[in-house]
Amino acid sequence: MAYFAQQAVNAISLGFLYALIALGYTMVYGVLTMINFAHGDLFMLGAFICLLLVTFSPIALPFPILLVLVMLIIGGLGGLIERLAYRPLRDAPRVSAVITALGCGLVISNTTLSISPYSRAMPEVFNDQYFNVFGVGISTLQMLIIGVSLALMIGLDALIQKSRFGMALRAVAFDARSAPLMGISVNRIISLTFLIGTGLGGAAGMLYGMAFPVISASMGVLVGWKAFIAAVIGGIGNIRGAVLGGFILGTVEIFSVATLPSTYRDLISYSLLLVILIFKPYGILGRAPNIKV
Amino acid sequence: MENIRRFCVRLADRRWILPVLLVLGMTFCVVAESTSLLNSYTRFVLTAMLVNVILCVSLNLVNGYLGEFSVGHAGFMALGAYASAMLTTCLFPQTPALFIPAILVGGLMAAVVGFFLALLSFKTRGDYLAIITLAFLMIVKSALENISWVGGPRGLAGIPTLTTLPIAFATAIITLWVIRNLIYSKFGRAVVAIREDEIAANAMGVRTREAKILAFTVSSFFGGVAGALLAHQITFINPGSFDIVKSTEILVMVYLGGIGSLAGSILGAVIFTFLSEALREYGTWRMVILPLILVLLMIFRPRGIMGLRELPWFLPRRELFNRRKKS
Amino acid sequence: MSALLEIEDVTMRFGGLCAISNCRMTVPAGITHGIIGPNGAGKTTLFNLITGIYRPTEGIIRYKGRKISGQRPSRIALEGIGRTFQNIRIFKSLTVLENVRIAYDSQLRYGPMESLMRVGRYGRAEDESIARSMELLEHFGLSGFASIPASGLSYGSQRRLEIARALALKPALLLLDEPAAGMNTGETSALTEFLRDIRDHFQVTMILIEHHMHLVMNLCDKITVLDFGRVIADGTPAEIRANPRVIEAYLGESTE
Ligand SMILES: Nc1ncnc2c1ncn2[C@@H]1O[C@H](COP(=O)(O)OP(=O)(O)OP(=O)(O)O)[C@@H](O)[C@H]1O
Ligand SMILES: [Mg+2]
Numbered sequence: 001m002a003y004f005a006q007q008a009v010n011a012i013s014l015g016f017l018y019a020l021i022a023l024g025y026t027m028v029y030g031v032l033t034m035i036n037f038a039h040g041d042l043f044m045l046g047a048f049i050c051l052l053l054v055t056f057s058p059i060a061l062p063f064p065i066l067l068v069l070v071m072l073i074i075g076g077l078g079g080l081i082e083r084l085a086y087r088p089l090r091d092a093p094r095v096s097a098v099i100t101a102l103g104c105g106l107v108i109s110n111t112t113l114s115i116s117p118y119s120r121a122m123p124e125v126f127n128d129q130y131f132n133v134f135g136v137g138i139s140t141l142q143m144l145i146i147g148v149s150l151a152l153m154i155g156l157d158a159l160i161q162k163s164r165f166g167m168a169l170r171a172v173a174f175d176a177r178s179a180p181l182m183g184i185s186v187n188r189i190i191s192l193t194f195l196i197g198t199g200l201g202g203a204a205g206m207l208y209g210m211a212f213p214v215i216s217a218s219m220g221v222l223v224g225w226k227a228f229i230a231a232v233i234g235g236i237g238n239i240r241g242a243v244l245g246g247f248i249l250g251t252v253e254i255f256s257v258a259t260l261p262s263t264y265r266d267l268i269s270y271s272l273l274l275v276i277l278i279f280k281p282y283g284i285l286g287r288a289p290n291i292k293v
Numbered sequence: 294m295e296n297i298r299r300f301c302v303r304l305a306d307r308r309w310i311l312p313v314l315l316v317l318g319m320t321f322c323v324v325a326e327s328t329s330l331l332n333s334y335t336r337f338v339l340t341a342m343l344v345n346v347i348l349c350v351s352l353n354l355v356n357g358y359l360g361e362f363s364v365g366h367a368g369f370m371a372l373g374a375y376a377s378a379m380l381t382t383c384l385f386p387q388t389p390a391l392f393i394p395a396i397l398v399g400g401l402m403a404a405v406v407g408f409f410l411a412l413l414s415f416k417t418r419g420d421y422l423a424i425i426t427l428a429f430l431m432i433v434k435s436a437l438e439n440i441s442w443v444g445g446p447r448g449l450a451g452i453p454t455l456t457t458l459p460i461a462f463a464t465a466i467i468t469l470w471v472i473r474n475l476i477y478s479k480f481g482r483a484v485v486a487i488r489e490d491e492i493a494a495n496a497m498g499v500r501t502r503e504a505k506i507l508a509f510t511v512s513s514f515f516g517g518v519a520g521a522l523l524a525h526q527i528t529f530i531n532p533g534s535f536d537i538v539k540s541t542e543i544l545v546m547v548y549l550g551g552i553g554s555l556a557g558s559i560l561g562a563v564i565f566t567f568l569s570e571a572l573r574e575y576g577t578w579r580m581v582i583l584p585l586i587l588v589l590l591m592i593f594r595p596r597g598i599m600g601l602r603e604l605p606w607f608l609p610r611r612e613l614f615n616r617r618k619k620s
Numbered sequence: 621m622s623a624l625l626e627i628e629d630v631t632m633r634f635g636g637l638c639a640i641s642n643c644r645m646t647v648p649a650g651i652t653h654g655i656i657g658p659n660g661a662g663k664t665t666l667f668n669l670i671t672g673i674y675r676p677t678e679g680i681i682r683y684k685g686r687k688i689s690g691q692r693p694s695r696i697a698l699e700g701i702g703r704t705f706q707n708i709r710i711f712k713s714l715t716v717l718e719n720v721r722i723a724y725d726s727q728l729r730y731g732p733m734e735s736l737m738r739v740g741r742y743g744r745a746e747d748e749s750i751a752r753s754m755e756l757l758e759h760f761g762l763s764g765f766a767s768i769p770a771s772g773l774s775y776g777s778q779r780r781l782e783i784a785r786a787l788a789l790k791p792a793l794l795l796l797d798e799p800a801a802g803m804n805t806g807e808t809s810a811l812t813e814f815l816r817d818i819r820d821h822f823q824v825t826m827i828l829i830e831h832h833m834h835l836v837m838n839l840c841d842k843i844t845v846l847d848f849g850r851v852i853a854d855g856t857p858a859e860i861r862a863n864p865r866v867i868e869a870y871l872g873e874s875t876e
Contacts, residue, residue, distance in 0.1 A: 478730075478746075609738075
């Protein structure tokens with residue numbers, strides 16, 4: 001029982017991380033109906049930026065400042081990619097944008113790989129401690145991951161449901177062609193969406209790097225793309241679906257690793273994706289798009 | 294410059310050049326293989342180029358003519374490579390005569406899997422093919438890593454070198470011939486109509502689902518064939534050789550040469566092979582430059598060098614008068 | 621019982637919006653039937669229901685006495701229903717000839733192996749498809765443009781190409797969605813003659829959606845009026861012209 005509870009705690013914190021990354025995929029998809037394959041690699045870069053900041057900063061940066069810096073840098077980079085690579089393709093066939101995203105992702109990951117061919121150890125950002133709650137071990141880090149992710153998600157939800165930006169965002173997602181008629185600057189909304197979405201991915205990268213402190217250039221494909229599975233399982237384009245998908249995937253992974261050899265983890269995750277897509281092509285919470293003729 | 298252009302146009306209209314080129318090419322391959330006309334490196338690069346032509350033409354069927362987006366071609370290569378290599382290395386070693394059947398088995402293996410994958414993925418909307426093929430690619434890779442009798446993560450070594458220059462040449466020609474004959478038939482026209490407008494195609498009696506499945510299955514078959522050839526060229530394969538990077542390489546070829554053009558696919562494969570060899574000394578930076586080319590292509594020339602234009606050599610005679618003229 | 625098309629109590633809902641409600645309509649063979657109604661009345665939706673692009677939420681559609689609702693669009697097309705689209709949907713980067721051939725292809729009988737080996741029925745079928753498609757283009761005055769990309773045609777020619785393509789299916793029923801859209805009065809009366817000629821030459825039953833009243837009144841034997849997804853009137857042109865509910869639907873609320 002204690003063992004089960006322990007695994008549940010691990011599954012929850014992993015689920016939160018996946019959900020945090022999945023939000024970026026889903027936000028971009030919701031607004032542009034485009035799969036941003038580069039998102040996983042920006043997530044990876046989040047961990048590396050954190051490493052750089054910790055290593056080269058003259059003073060020891062406290063965690064909150066570090067987090068904000070990483071989010072700003074990665075978010076800015078995501079916005080930049082949108083501006084340079086995706087925006088020129090806004091009116092091109094959808095396939096072009098997806099290919100471009102895949103290309104951008106590979107450029108990022110292979111540049112990182114070329115500069116840092118080996119895995120690197122993430123230095124400790126703060127002193128981690130274990131607590132024992134009714135026989136279940138939970139670390140400060142896990143609590144931090146859960147806390148920060150929860151705060152970011154609640155913030156995002158409030159932003160989308162309550163703010164003017166959120167309203168404009170939903171308008172663009174609903175119908176990008178008539179949104180400008182309502183005085184909404186579509187380009188601004190899309191830029192902001194990328195900024196926020198990839199910023200969250202960057203934060204997840206940093207947290208992931210702290211939780212599993214060996215980081216490498218392949219993290220974008222190995223972990224980032226997993227979160228993409230989470231987004232699709234939940235129903236890509238649907239924000240709550242991303243969170244749900246993250247938890248499902250986190251749970252499945254933790255319990256499959258606990259019962260099977262760990263090399264089966266990817267096999268199981270991707271097979272789960274395939275099975276879900278067969279039975280629910282639009283994910284658990286997603287709905288079939290409406291094609292007007 | 295204008296003279297050169299006019300010369301090329303005239304050359305393109307001389308259809309008898311193609312059979313002559315084929316005979317010359319085949320002779321050259323046989324000679325090069327049996328004498329020391331070329332050093333082994335050059336032979337290796339030429340063989341790789343021919344394998345790339347097969348890959349590019351076959352992926353073009355799905356990503357160019359059909360206008361869908363598959364990132365799974367490396368997965369089909371893996372199936373073909375492993376299936377054929379198991380035959381020639383473990384089950385029937387020392388019987389080079391079995392190579393041709395082994396290539397076919399590799400292709401069939403990929404085609405069967407491709408068929409079922411297509412059956413699943415074309416039920417849903419367009420960009421889901423990208424997701425499904427991505428999942429497929431990852432599943433193939435991690436499944437191979439977990440099957441110990443195909444070598445697990447270490448892979449298969451000691452595969453006999455059976456892919457000779459003439460065999461690669463002949464296979465590439467057969468691939469081009471099959472795909473060309475498919476495209477210039479009602480089946481191919483259906484595929485192209487889907488790319489142009491799926492709803493209209495459907496309303497004009499095109500059975501869109503069947504057409505997509507056919508295109509995808511044929512494409513997977515030749516992906517498997519190319520994998521079989523590659524395995525018997527490089528003699529060592531592991532799951533890591535067939536990852537997303539390999540798929541991206543093929544994508545670069547397709548979009549470089551031209552979506553919807555056989556001549557473009559050949560051109561794309563040739564340029565890519567040389568580019569890739571030239572960049573080899575830069576190590577992993579090579580995989581920065583190639584995707585960068587892909588991105589720039591998408592932004593500035595999304596239909597590739599040839600676009601939808603086709604060299605008259607490849608058109609059936611009855612289609613000649615119907616060559617696209619400028620509007 | 622000789623009705624070519626029967627629409628029985630068909631309803632189509634998009635979420636909360638009821639685009640077609642309890643529609644009943646019967647089209648006998650050989651006539652030209654007009655559908656009119658204000659913007660958003662559900663006319664195009666009705667065509668999409670007949671051709672299988674949407675499945676009706678409720679109700680049944682029969683063609684030649686057989687149920688077609690629920691079938692795939694390609695199957696319905698092969699049963700003999702051709703159509704055009706309100707916003708032209710030709711295959712833009714294919715040649716004009718290829719556009720027509722694609723619709724003609726469903727009548728070619730050869731298998732994949734015959735086309736791979738270029739043997740058997742393949743050659744003759746392809747030759748015939750080119751010849752027949754050219755004949756069709758000839759009839760539409762488009763044969764001179766056979767080998768240019770369809771996107772290179774003028775707007776009017778693109779509309780004609782779309783009709784030619786639909787006729788390549790050899791349909792018994794032809795659905796035209798606003799064929800005169802974007803045309804001036806002169807062009808519209810030319811189109812009226814043109815459609816009359818098509819009807820007689822190809823022996824098709826026609827259903828056409830139009831906003832140009834002149835064209836509809838001149839060409840159609842029967843007219844159905846839709847408003848907010850409901851059939852509010854049907855009858856001969858003369859009856860429709862005199863129907864107060866139609867005038868009300870078109871001119872807004874009448875003063876009682
Ligand atoms: N796929 C769809 N999803 C949601 N609503 C739809 C869809 N197709 C049509 N509608 C709605 O159904 C109603 C009828 O649309 P339809 O296109 O059939 O009108 P119409 O009579 O053809 O109008 P018009 O004269 O403007 O062409 C409209 O309110 C439209 O917004
Ligand atoms: Mg309409």
